[in-house]
Ligand code: NAP
């Protein structure tokens with residue numbers, strides 16, 4: 393039987409790759425979209441299906457992780473076999489400005505969804521498998537390499553909220569025998585990455601610099617190291633977790649790490665430019681507490697799920713730079729046309 397999935401955060405980077413992947417796997421895909429005064433579905437435009445068409449398999453519903461009643465309704469309407477909770481205020485720096493809002497969406501939002509699923513399972517008698525989008529930020533100050541057994545030491549309101557969501561998920565698995573999994577995903581990027589995360593901020597700026605639209609790029613801490621992978625690879629791991637015989641928690645990472653400075657070097661090398669000619673320091677981009685070094689060990693996912701990353705760091709940087717050079721070229725044409 394073809395399966396049905398419900399995705400929170402479908403309009404985000406990962407949501408769009410996961411929706412694409414599940415549609416390819418034959419799923420019917422439902423997604424929760426927040427109401428806003430402008431469209432937020434740009435990342436889904438290429439897979440959009442008119443719900444009036446016979447055979448449509450992608451359906452969007454208004455909803456919000458802040459609204460438990462709405463979550464109950466969307467679960468009843470969509471009747472999913474699998475729920476992927478990707479919705480979040482996902483920016484670490486912003487979580488210091490909006491700690492309560494971040495906790496409400498990321499931590500209590502996960503709890504609202506778990507409760508809604510528990511109620512739905514009781515009412516329908518059908519099992520719903522649950523994926524929680526955990527983060528390597530939960531390790532925070534703990535030294536690398538980080539595995540499933542590494543203790544958490546969160547360094548931001550975002551990370552603390554993700555730790556709460558992690559333990560809510562474990563607790564619902566243990567208390568109610570729910571099929572609930574935590575993916576502990578290290579940083580993953582793509583040409584669809586939000587433009588205020590450091591990798592995309594760099595490649596977008598580079599595309600504009602090359603086309604004469606920008607001459608400076610302001611950044612914060614260049615010493616932090618991250619284990620950067622490709623988002624398209626990581627959504628496959630989410631799905632694999634929900635296809636196993638038993639629920640469990642898994643680290644998903646490349647097992648390599650690079651500093652922000654090294655990302656800059658690699659990106660500017662693609663166009664034979666020196667980043668030092670363009671980058672300036674702005675303390676606005678520093679965080680009250682920094683995460684210095686994330687470097688994951690995904691042996692468990694590789695052995696038990698048969699997952700491995702396909703895109704390495706160099707290929708990832710090149711993919712993002714090439715995409716953003718093209719965006720810069722189009723912006724230049726528009727600017728020249730007035
Ligand atoms: P993203 O691009 O920032 O997308 C976040 C999504 O959450 C968007 O669709 C956003 O909707 C939605 N959202 C925000 N607030 C919401 C609310 N109150 N109710 C419902 N939905 C809400 O993030 P991402 O990079 O795709 O990451 C996906 C998930 O993985 C997040 O939970 C993130 O914290 C986690 N994660 C990401 C990484 C990474 O490196 N990318 C690593 C580890 C974990 P709008 O479009 O309306 O804003």
Ligand code: G4F
Nearest residue numbers: 482484527528529578579588589590591611612613616677
């Ligand atoms: O790109 P970032 O904002 O990503 P960060 O903080 O690692 O968080 C991302 O990955 C997490 C997984 O580990 C996710 F859970 C989370 O949702 C998000 O997707 O910053 C990376 C590093 C930081 O050390 C930051 O201080 O880059 C440094 N940085 C330096 N200058 C900057 C900047 N970060 C941003 N966003 N903007 C800057 O100008």
